[in-house]
Amino acid sequence: RKEVEQDPGPFNVPEGATVAFNCTYSNSASQSFFWYRQDCRKEPKLLMSVYSSGNEDGRFTAQLNRASQYISLLIRDSKLSDSATYLCVVLKAAGNKLTFGGGTRVLVKP
């Protein structure tokens, strides 16, 4: 089983709609969780951290479910510029190594 798993998509989303997708992780010792965004042919960039109580950053909402070992990202009022691959990233308590998921591709269409 992969350490961090994501649905590769693509998720085709009408502009203005809401899209949500999950990421599952296998290691219960995982401590911290993040979402990165990677535009086509660009480098990954940190989008947001995921806190235990859930958190929002504008139109983006991240949730963590430790019991079921998954995190989620919800995008409201999708914009064309939200089209990207969203990478789920896990940091274990021991060591400082980030493990990346394969990414979920989102395509927002007019």
Add this chain to the structure above:
Amino acid sequence: ETGVTQTPRHLVMGMTNKKSLKCEQHLGHNAMYWYKQSAKKPLELMFVYNFKEQTENNSVPSRFSPECPNSSHLFLHLHTLQPEDSALYLCASSQDPVSQRTGELFFGEGSRLTVL
């Protein structure tokens, strides 16, 4: 302007060539990383350097040889590569340890390598 710059951006090499990828970070970070990104596969960590010392070698074949002369520069020396080594090679930097709160790595734009 990115705080992490990589050169060259594109590289085509034969299996018998020797080439090097270069990375420079202007962020004052202590840790630098090499990642490999292949099509339809997750980012794979290759090497980690902390204060110029290698702290992780993720079972990378010896045809990849990293070098970190100082905290701002990182090289990846390539020799006798295979076609399956064709990928995007990403350099990143961070304060060490990677912050539990932000988990932020700063990536360069990558060097796209094609091995013929």
